[in-house]
Amino acid sequence: MGVAGDVPPPPKIPGNDGTVFKCPMCKTILPHADVKTFPFCSDRCRLLDLNNWMDGKYTASRPIDPTDNLEELPRTGEPGRK
Numbered sequence: 001m002g003v004a005g006d007v008p009p010p011p012k013i014p015g016n017d018g019t020v021f022k023c024p025m026c027k028t029i030l031p032h033a034d035v036k037t038f039p040f041c042s043d044r045c046r047l048l049d050l051n052n053w054m055d056g057k058y059t060a061s062r063p064i065d066p067t068d069n070l071e072e073l074p075r076t077g078e079p080g081r082k
């Protein structure tokens, strides 16, 4: 009794099992996935990525033009014709 060989396993932390996480922006290796700004290493990189989106690089849609959606209704009967 009293053998200190029964060490409990460490708590399960994402990234603690050998998985390496890298910041997609600056490729900094994150110590673990329990980062507030995950998957980015910092707020700076997170904002950088956000700026890329805002830049319109990934924008697929354009602003809606209200005049764009007006369908020309087919005229039934031409006025002034007898």
Ligand SMILES: [Zn+2]
Residues within 6 Å of the ligand: 023, 024, 025, 026, 027, 028, 040, 041, 042, 045
């Ligand atoms: Zn980074």
